Every structure is written in structure tokens, then in C-alpha cells.
Amino acid sequence: MIKNKITAILFLGFVLQINSVSAQKRAVDRIDLKVDSVLKLMTLDEKIGQLNQYTGDRDATGPITNSPNKLKEVRDGKLGSMLNVRGAKETRAVQEVAMQSRLKIPLLFGLDVVHGYRVTFPIPLAEAASWDLAEMENAARVAGRETAASGIHWTFAPMVDIGRDPRWGRVMEGAGEDTYLGSKIAYARVKGFQGKGLGNLDAVMACVKHFAAYGAAIAGRDYAAVDMSENALWEYYLPPFKAGLDAGAATFMNSFNTLNGVPATGNNYLQRDILKGKWGFDGFMVSDWGSIGEMVAHGFSKDKKQAAEQAIKAGSDMDMESRSYLPYLAQLVKENKVDIALIDDAVKRILRKKFELGLFDDPYRFSDVTRQEKEINSAANKQASLRMAEKSIVLLKNNKQTLPLTKSLKKIAVIGPLAKSEKDMQGFWSVSWQNDKLISLYEGLQNKVGKQTELLYAKGCEITDTSKTGFAEAIAIAKQADVVVMAVGEAYDMSGEAKSKANIHLPGIQEDLIRAIKATGKSVVVLIMAGRPLVFNYTADNADAILYTWWLGSEAGNAMANVLYGDYNPAGKLPMTFPRDEGQIPIYYNHLSTGRPAKNDQDTRYRSAYLDMQNSPKFAFGHGLSYTTFDYADLKLSTKELSQQAKINISFTLKNTGKFDGEEVVQLYLQDKFASITRPVKELKDFQKVMLKQGESKTINFVIDKEKLSFYNQKLEWAAEPGDFKLMIGTASDQIKLESEFVLKDE
Structure with a gap:
């Protein structure tokens, strides 16, 4: 009887899951039908208007091209989105103008909500120092709620660029130098902004930026070129973007930099081949402020007309403030230089998000003054900011x-x-x-x-x-x-x-x-x-x-x-x-080794070392003390020979040996000792934040599988190679408390 009940429950769960998936598919199909129905009504000029974004008159984040007739262009259907218009009353007023257009297509309102809206949270790099994914997700959740309550549909965050050069000022906006930690944080922040999903009144569209490799700007100079190997791109700089996509990010933003000579805004490989092709991204790509027009200054485009052609072909769906699409795309289509199918694809991506947000049903649904007054700057939101700080x-x-x-x-x-x-x-x-x-x-x-x-x-x-x-x-x-x-x-x-x-x-x-x-x-x-x-x-x-x-x-x-x-x-x-x-600089913990490594800071003779300074940093990645102390002991591995399909269960005892209750961020690093491509001296592959009372001990468990041992090989294939691995567990990248080794077997 019990067995039959369990079987029935499992079957019911399976049916409900199937029905849920089917319902989601039906919802997507319905939106696609609605998008197609709107698209059929649109003129070419109206389509191009959806790809055009202007700033409002406040909070400018770049050079502004004066447009005295912005509201007329809204009324004429020549604008799909505005940024830097905020407040329930203000967004409603502009949306009312959009409702006077021929097709009454609602506007999207966007804003750089990077670390809080009305209540300010710590800068993103500071939040990353918490290593507390749940708290970071909650910080983005609070910011998303306040933003949505103020009539805004879209934040240009999170920035997920890996930053290894502190001379670059925008490191403050990211999650630091590590790919694994950065990927986990990217996922958490997207989830926080978007909540239970687009269409909910407390959710805003996330925008994962800047695609891609912006954080590797030469000499740390903002907007400068980036030159790197394909292996470095895939291994270190792309994974946080993929994590943001896996979290369901609605939009992406391309970057100002060139990548190996090609501006990201006009980079077909990044936007078409990787993001929309290999990764299957179905949201839309917005340019960074003026970046389409800046391809002229890069020397990649002859003029804005050519820049518009290159950008739309490469996969840039929306032009933020460069004024390149609106003047030239229609002409490019008529000259058969741009296929109308590219325009239609970009428009459909944008319209789909407007439907998902529910703006076609009610263009003003986010512009509710009463909800705004209740949500922003609340005591609960301030308490969340205090906790994060x-x-x-x-x-x-x-x-x-x-x-x-x-x-x-x-x-x-x-x-x-x-x-x-x-x-x-x-x-x-x-x-x-x-x-x-x-x-x-x-x-x-x-x-x-x-x-x-x-x-x-x-x-x-x-x-x-x-x-x-x-x-x-x-x-x-x-x-x-x-x-x-x-x-x-x-x-x-x-x-x-x-x-x-x-x-x-x-x-x-x-x-x-x-x-x-x-x-x-x-x-x-x-x-x-x-x-x-x-x-x-x-x-x-x-x-x-x-x-x-x-x-x-x-x-x-x-x-x-x-x-x-x-x-x-x-x-x-x-x-x-x-x-x-x-x-x-650049200095980072997961560097590659060399044929002549310096074994210590005094070992400089014919070694990879400085004559006038130590190699080691002042404070290493992962460093951070507590008012209490922690002891690491009794490391155990379930096996030291790992097959391709198996896992290693790792355990050790962590004890609070000090006089205060406290949290410890336990960090697990791995080194692939011999591989077809030289691997870093150590790589963060897992971590746990553990709370222990004074004198308390706890068994900490980790699992190592093939995925944690994989990397991009010479053919850019994601694979784990048989061989020897070193396991390191500690309180910082330079404070390893427990070590062991194991072997991945060839099968």
C-alpha cells in the first residue's frame, strides 16, 4: 500500500512537472504570436525606432547629443527606450506620450542601478568581499524592488567583467579577479534583480555587461584595447557572462573595447557566434553609451552609416545614444546592405521583453506612486543595506x-x-x-x-x-x-x-x-x-x-x-x-607558472622575479582576518584515484578556537600539475561560508568531479585530462591549511 502511494505521488509530481513545462511553452508561444502580430503592423521606420534609445535629462552617464524634440520622436514612434528617466510620476508622463504614437508601443525605461536605488548598498566590489551569495542576491533583490516601484523596467547591471588590474577604475563595479567567484556572483545578482521572473511588479530586467573582456583593458586605461588569446577569453573572461545567461538575464550590453582588433559592438564572433549562437541567448543586446558611433574613432568604421551596418550585422539590437541606427538603417535596408530579417530579429527581441513585462497590457503598471512611496527607503531595506555593509x-x-x-x-x-x-x-x-x-x-x-x-x-x-x-x-x-x-x-x-x-x-x-x-x-x-x-x-x-x-x-x-x-x-x-x-600590476593569484619560478622572495637569480621588489602581493586574494581563530584538521578523501564519471568526497574538521563567535570563508583550490596547456599555480574551485560559535567544530564537505577539473584545451574543448592534481584548502590563497593529491584516471 505504501509503495503504491509513493508511486502515485511520484507520478503526480511528474504530471505536474510536465504540465508546468507545457504551460511555460504555451506562454512563450502566445507571446511569439503577439510579437509577430505587432511586427506585421509596423513600418520600417517604426521598426528602427524600437532599436533607438535616448537618455532623459538627468543622471547622464556619457556625452549627450542634444535632441530638443525627444518627446516628438516618442510620439512619432522613433524611440523604443529611454534611460535616466526615473520616478513613477515621471515615467508615466513620458509613457503617456508613447501612447499617442500610431501603434501605441510602450517604452522601456532603464537606469544604472549598480548598488542600490534609493537605499545605497556597498559598491559591488565590496559586496564581493563578503563571499556571501545569498546576501548579494538579496541586495540586488531590494534594489530591484525599489527600482521597479519607481517606474523603471531595466537596470544596466550586473557588471561581470573580470578585473585583474586595480588601475582600472571600474573594478569597483565588478566582483574582482576570480572567474569562479565572479560567476557565482553574476548568477546571484541576476536572480536578485529579476526575482521570480519578468512580469512581476517587483522585478526588473538585468543587463549583463560588458560583453566582453572589458576588464582586460591594456594598462588599466578605461575604453582601451584588449588583446588576448582565445584560450584566456574562454577560460577566464567569458564564464561569468555564461553564468548570468544561465540565471536568465533578459539583456546583455556590449563593451567599449576592441577585442583582438575588432570593436565588441561590431564583433560578430562575440554577439552572433557565441552569445546568440552557441549559447542560444534569446534576449536582446544593447550597445554601451555611444559605442556604435565610437567605432569610427576606433578606425573600424568610415562613418556612422557604416558603423550602423556593422553593428546590426554583428548583433547589436539597440543603439544607446550614438544616433546611428535611426538616421541610417532604413537607407541601408533600401540599398540592400542590411537584410530586413536582421532588423526584424532585433525588433522581435525587444518587443518580446515588453510583452513579458506586461507593458502591452498596461503600459503604466510599474508607474504607481503609492507603491513607490511604500517600497523605497523603507526600514527593512535600510536594514538589508546595513547587513550587507x-x-x-x-x-x-x-x-x-x-x-x-x-x-x-x-x-x-x-x-x-x-x-x-x-x-x-x-x-x-x-x-x-x-x-x-x-x-x-x-x-x-x-x-x-x-x-x-x-x-x-x-x-x-x-x-x-x-x-x-x-x-x-x-x-x-x-x-x-x-x-x-x-x-x-x-x-x-x-x-x-x-x-x-x-x-x-x-x-x-x-x-x-x-x-x-x-x-x-x-x-x-x-x-x-x-x-x-x-x-x-x-x-x-x-x-x-x-x-x-x-x-x-x-x-x-x-x-x-x-x-x-x-x-x-x-x-x-x-x-x-x-x-x-x-x-x-597586473598581479593576481591564479597566474601561470614559469620555467624558472622564484621559490621565495629572495630567490631572484635568473628567476622570474624583480630585482627591486618581492613577487608576492601585500595582501593576497582571499585574505581576511576575524576576531576569532579557526583550526583546520583531519582532511579525508574518499578516494585518491578518480574515474571520469566518479566523484571524490572531501571532508575535514573546522573548529572555532578563539574567543568570539564568527564566520569563516573556507576556500578550496586545485592545481592541475601536468596538462596539454599550462595551468595556473592554483584555482579557486569551491568555497563555503561557515558560522561557528566559540569552541564549536563542524565537519565541512566538498565534492570534486570531472567538471571541477575541466578546462579549455588547445582545441577550445571543455575537457578534463587524466593526470595528477593537487588539492589545497585554506583561509586565503596564500594561507593553505590542508593539502593532498589525487589522480584523474584515463578510461
């Missing part, structure tokens, strides 16, 4: 358990150019608001210490000062205190798009200020606020404790205060390598 902080150094601070401190000196800053806590690529309120470090400490502790303050210097006139006051203040908390780093607009820097040292005379305060003999805790890895060797060597706090968003000061006092035990780990000097 706490998890993003990385404890780089903590000599003699300087941190956490004790409640018994009578006087704390808060010194530095960022101690009372609010605006800088917002970071680059944030949505601007009038009368916005962010929490500075000083205010966060005020909220924390109450009346029992006196806060003393001195700025000391500005971020880029060359004058030391403020040092005397800062020194006098420091001498009165029990401990000094220093807030240094970058201004919010020093990292981001078009913010490449040849010198990434801590700006101005800030390290001189730290040196002067350290000379007082007081215990010095340094908080570094920035959008990229910086060089700060004196501070790294001499400060008693260092917290890397990035730009943490709306609740920055409260998060920093919670960590300083131990109400949150920091667990962040660096998602990028921190160099000792710019001369080491």
Missing part, C-alpha cells in the same frame, strides 16, 4: 587584538578626511537624491558609544592635500585619546568609469598623517575607504589594526561602528589581490 568589511590586520574596541574606553580620537564624510560613503555609480542621508563613521560611532565615551575629532588634512597645516591639531587630539580611529582613502569619484589611475597609492599626504599620529605612541586603527585596491605600505606595516571598508552605502557608519566594537565579527575576504606597488 557589515559583511563587506575586511579585517586586514589586527596586531595584539587591538580590535574589537572595549566599551570601557573613555576617549576616542576620530581623525582623517573621511571621518565625517557622508557623500563619499555612497560611492561611485550610485543614484543621486536631494537631501540624501548617509551615515558617516563619526555619526556611526556616536550612535554606538553613547554618553560613556567621548569622541574627539580632527580632520588632519583633505584627501588630496599637500599641506600639513592640519597635522598639529590632529596630533594634539590624538594625544588626549585612549585609541585613535583614522578614516582615510579615496573620494567617491576617484574610482569608477573613466577613473583610471597610474598611481594607486593612498592619495595625498594621508599616509604622512598616519605616520604623524602613530608617532604619538597611541594605538592606531585605520579604516580605508576606497573603490579599488590601494597601495599603503607604511600603514600596512605600522598600523595596529586595519579595516578595509570600501564605500559601504547608506548605513556605512553604523556598519563600521558595529565592526569596530565587535557587535559584528568581520568575515570579509579580498576578492582582488592588493599589490605592493604599481610595478607589479
Whole structure:
């Protein structure tokens, strides 16, 4: 009887699954029929209009070509989308104009919602330092809800470019240098933005960008060329894009750079062969701001007319602000230089998303003022930002358990150019608001210490000062205190798009200020606020404790205060390598070996090493301390000989051996010791974030299978080769606690 019931339940589940798949297919078929019916009604000019996107009059993110008759063009059906129009009232007003067009095709409204909409979250690179996928998905979920409630259908995020060069300002917008971690984060963020799926009123379309390899710009100069092997492209730079696609990303954005001589915007191989061909992407591709027209400056196109031809043929569906498609595509079709089928395919991709969003049923369904007022800037959203900010902080150094601070401190000196800053806590690529309120470090400490502790303050210097006139006051203040908390780093607009820097040292005379305060003999805790890895060797060597706090968003000061006092035990780990000097860049943990490797920092004779500097970074990928300590022990492998179809079960014991409850990010690395293509010295292949109470132990389990051992071989085939592998488990890429080896057998 029980067996029959189980069989019946399984059969019912199977039937329901089949019915669900069938229902989804029917829904897709219905939308396709609707798209085709609209397409048949459209003139060529109306079709081309759908491929055209203009900016509104606020929040411009590139050079604007004046268009005094934008609303007339909307009314004439010459526009498919607008960006930088935000707010339920504002989007409704523009959509009403679109409803006066002949076919009443609704507009899409897009905005760069990169790390929060009304409530600002930590910059993406900071969030990546949390290694907390669920929390990052939730951050994108909150941003998606607030964005959708403000009449916006589409965010130009996440940026999933792998960034190995901290001179490139846009590293702040990504997930760091590692392909595995970056892919996991890309998937989580797309899921967060899109929620339960397009059509839900709290979901926005994600846009995975920038396709592709933008993060490898030569010398870290934004918009510069990229030149790399096919193997590097497929192995390191494409996987996060595939992860975003697998998460269901509605749209992609191409990139400004050339790739091996061909601009990405006009790159058939990237957009047609890989994305829409091999990967089967059925959403649409939008150009980056003006990138179609910029192919002229690249020397790839003679003029905008040729650029329009090359872009549409290569698979760029929507022209963002280059004004190339609208003037020239119709003429190109009439001259038989562009097949109308290419226009139709691009239009259908865009119309399909408008149907999926439900805009044809109700063009104003996202423009609800009441829902906007209820959703944005809520207490729950601020709490999510605080939680994300706490998890993003990385404890780089903590000599003699300087941190956490004790409640018994009578006087704390808060010194530095960022101690009372609010605006800088917002970071680059944030949505601007009038009368916005962010929490500075000083205010966060005020909220924390109450009346029992006196806060003393001195700025000391500005971020880029060359004058030391403020040092005397800062020194006098420091001498009165029990401990000094220093807030240094970058201004919010020093990292981001078009913010490449040849010198990434801590700006101005800030390290001189730290040196002067350290000379007082007081215990010095340094908080570094920035959008990229910086060089700060004196501070790294001499400060008693260092917290890397990035730009943490709306609740920055409260998060920093919670960590300083131990109400949150920091667990962040660096998602990028921190160099000792710019001369080491690019520097990243998963580099290839060499025929003459340096075995240590002193081994420089006829070795791959510098004469004047160590090879090793200042802080390695994956580095991050805790107020507690963890012990790794008792590594076990279920087998040391793995067949192609089998798996290795790995276990070890992790114990919290310190005095605080805390989280540890356990990192698993592999090395393929001998292969047909030289493999990296180590590669992150899995990780777990584990919470342990003081004294608690837990058995941690990992599984290694063929997929984790695979790579792109000389024929660009994804395959695992038989041979010897090294297993490494640790707390950072340079802090390996457990090691073993195993063999993948040839079958």
C-alpha cells in the first residue's frame, strides 16, 4: 500500500512537472504570436525606432547629443527606450506620450542601478568581499524592488567583467579577479534583480555587461584595447557572462573595447557566434553609451552609416545614444546592405521583453506612486543595506587584538578626511537624491558609544592635500585619546568609469598623517575607504589594526561602528589581490607558472622575479582576518584515484578556537600539475561560508568531479585530462591549511 502511494505521488509530481513545462511553452508561444502580430503592423521606420534609445535629462552617464524634440520622436514612434528617466510620476508622463504614437508601443525605461536605488548598498566590489551569495542576491533583490516601484523596467547591471588590474577604475563595479567567484556572483545578482521572473511588479530586467573582456583593458586605461588569446577569453573572461545567461538575464550590453582588433559592438564572433549562437541567448543586446558611433574613432568604421551596418550585422539590437541606427538603417535596408530579417530579429527581441513585462497590457503598471512611496527607503531595506555593509568589511590586520574596541574606553580620537564624510560613503555609480542621508563613521560611532565615551575629532588634512597645516591639531587630539580611529582613502569619484589611475597609492599626504599620529605612541586603527585596491605600505606595516571598508552605502557608519566594537565579527575576504606597488600590476593569484619560478622572495637569480621588489602581493586574494581563530584538521578523501564519471568526497574538521563567535570563508583550490596547456599555480574551485560559535567544530564537505577539473584545451574543448592534481584548502590563497593529491584516471 505504501509503495503504491509513493508511486502515485511520484507520478503526480511528474504530471505536474510536465504540465508546468507545457504551460511555460504555451506562454512563450502566445507571446511569439503577439510579437509577430505587432511586427506585421509596423513600418520600417517604426521598426528602427524600437532599436533607438535616448537618455532623459538627468543622471547622464556619457556625452549627450542634444535632441530638443525627444518627446516628438516618442510620439512619432522613433524611440523604443529611454534611460535616466526615473520616478513613477515621471515615467508615466513620458509613457503617456508613447501612447499617442500610431501603434501605441510602450517604452522601456532603464537606469544604472549598480548598488542600490534609493537605499545605497556597498559598491559591488565590496559586496564581493563578503563571499556571501545569498546576501548579494538579496541586495540586488531590494534594489530591484525599489527600482521597479519607481517606474523603471531595466537596470544596466550586473557588471561581470573580470578585473585583474586595480588601475582600472571600474573594478569597483565588478566582483574582482576570480572567474569562479565572479560567476557565482553574476548568477546571484541576476536572480536578485529579476526575482521570480519578468512580469512581476517587483522585478526588473538585468543587463549583463560588458560583453566582453572589458576588464582586460591594456594598462588599466578605461575604453582601451584588449588583446588576448582565445584560450584566456574562454577560460577566464567569458564564464561569468555564461553564468548570468544561465540565471536568465533578459539583456546583455556590449563593451567599449576592441577585442583582438575588432570593436565588441561590431564583433560578430562575440554577439552572433557565441552569445546568440552557441549559447542560444534569446534576449536582446544593447550597445554601451555611444559605442556604435565610437567605432569610427576606433578606425573600424568610415562613418556612422557604416558603423550602423556593422553593428546590426554583428548583433547589436539597440543603439544607446550614438544616433546611428535611426538616421541610417532604413537607407541601408533600401540599398540592400542590411537584410530586413536582421532588423526584424532585433525588433522581435525587444518587443518580446515588453510583452513579458506586461507593458502591452498596461503600459503604466510599474508607474504607481503609492507603491513607490511604500517600497523605497523603507526600514527593512535600510536594514538589508546595513547587513550587507557589515559583511563587506575586511579585517586586514589586527596586531595584539587591538580590535574589537572595549566599551570601557573613555576617549576616542576620530581623525582623517573621511571621518565625517557622508557623500563619499555612497560611492561611485550610485543614484543621486536631494537631501540624501548617509551615515558617516563619526555619526556611526556616536550612535554606538553613547554618553560613556567621548569622541574627539580632527580632520588632519583633505584627501588630496599637500599641506600639513592640519597635522598639529590632529596630533594634539590624538594625544588626549585612549585609541585613535583614522578614516582615510579615496573620494567617491576617484574610482569608477573613466577613473583610471597610474598611481594607486593612498592619495595625498594621508599616509604622512598616519605616520604623524602613530608617532604619538597611541594605538592606531585605520579604516580605508576606497573603490579599488590601494597601495599603503607604511600603514600596512605600522598600523595596529586595519579595516578595509570600501564605500559601504547608506548605513556605512553604523556598519563600521558595529565592526569596530565587535557587535559584528568581520568575515570579509579580498576578492582582488592588493599589490605592493604599481610595478607589479597586473598581479593576481591564479597566474601561470614559469620555467624558472622564484621559490621565495629572495630567490631572484635568473628567476622570474624583480630585482627591486618581492613577487608576492601585500595582501593576497582571499585574505581576511576575524576576531576569532579557526583550526583546520583531519582532511579525508574518499578516494585518491578518480574515474571520469566518479566523484571524490572531501571532508575535514573546522573548529572555532578563539574567543568570539564568527564566520569563516573556507576556500578550496586545485592545481592541475601536468596538462596539454599550462595551468595556473592554483584555482579557486569551491568555497563555503561557515558560522561557528566559540569552541564549536563542524565537519565541512566538498565534492570534486570531472567538471571541477575541466578546462579549455588547445582545441577550445571543455575537457578534463587524466593526470595528477593537487588539492589545497585554506583561509586565503596564500594561507593553505590542508593539502593532498589525487589522480584523474584515463578510461
